[in-house]
Amino acid sequence: MSSEEYAPPKYVQIVQSIRRRIEDGTYAPGSLLPSETQLVKEFHVSRPTVVRALQVLQLRGVIEREHGKGSFVKAAPPVAVEENSRPGRAVLDRAEADENGVLVNAGAHPAPGSVAKLLGVPEKTPVMMRRVLFRDADRPIDLVTIWCLAELADGTGLGSSDLLAVSIRQHLQEAKGLKLEHVAERLSARHPSADEAKLLELRKTAPVLGVLASVYNGGGRPALVVDLVLPGDLHELEDAYSL
Known part of the structure; x- marks a missing residue:
């Protein structure tokens, strides 16, 4: 059975990718994340998949989402906890x-x-x-x-x-x-x-x-x-x- 069959769901891959970019400084505290449309194009996924990934990051206290403005990296992201912890x-x-x-x-x-x-x-x-x-x-x-x-x-x-x-x-x-x-x-x-x-x-x-x-x-x-x-x-x- 190929390794692709065991790849995490697409929304989890997006969550993991954004977390890594925050940790390595690509997305600095307070910075604006790419828009939903940009993330859809980058990861080749549907908009609901991107929305779910952003909701997971918000629930975990990693980002803040402001209606009409976008998603921002929190000033002090918490210790990493995967989305299924709760x-x-x-x-x-x-x-x-x-x-x-x-x-x-x-x-x-x-x-x-x-x-x-x-x-x-x-x-x-x-x-x-x-x-x-x-x-x-x-x-x-x-x-x-x-x-x-x-x-x-x-x-x-x-x-x-x-x-x-x-x-x-x-x-x-x-x-x-x-x-x-x-x-x-x-x-x-x-x-x-x-x-x-x-x-x-x-x-x-x-x-x-x-x-x-x-x-x-x-x-x-x-x-x-x-x-x-x-x-x-x-x-x-x-x-x-x-x-």
Whole structure:
């Protein structure tokens, strides 16, 4: 199998390239990064791929983005931490419409046992399920399923067939005044289910990273469960912290 099959997703390659240029002084603190159009041409990718890379850099505190002005290198970029260090948070801060999202399904669905337990409801209780597949230019890169308590999903766009133009966290705050404050994640290495393998275009024996995250509101109650599936050959998780 060729090494190209194990290359990181295009947006990760852009993130890594920009980080290296910041570290070697090509992009000095406070300087303006190339425009989205320039990055699209340089890396030969789609605009959503560039937007996702810039969002990752912004979330990691490496750059600041100003509407109508562009993206600027922060004066003191933090210690490098890869974009998947907090996968649950990253999901909540992604805008589906900006990142090559493809809606798989959305609507009421009986909560499976593991999800029901995390949400604090009986198994098979009807909850809102929203599943979106994200693609790079070449292949699927992750599969996200959001499970939300029915009463919290009511009046939101989580059941809509349209891709969300803002992040789930921002959407819930705007639609319901719901503030998400805490995430608890559980990671596992496993094989994909038949549905996951089909959607992610993987062999049934391919390794995946599974992230099951409980998301709590400001009152400490579970509001969402994020089920994230990452192809093992495209992702690794890294963290940095003080002792």
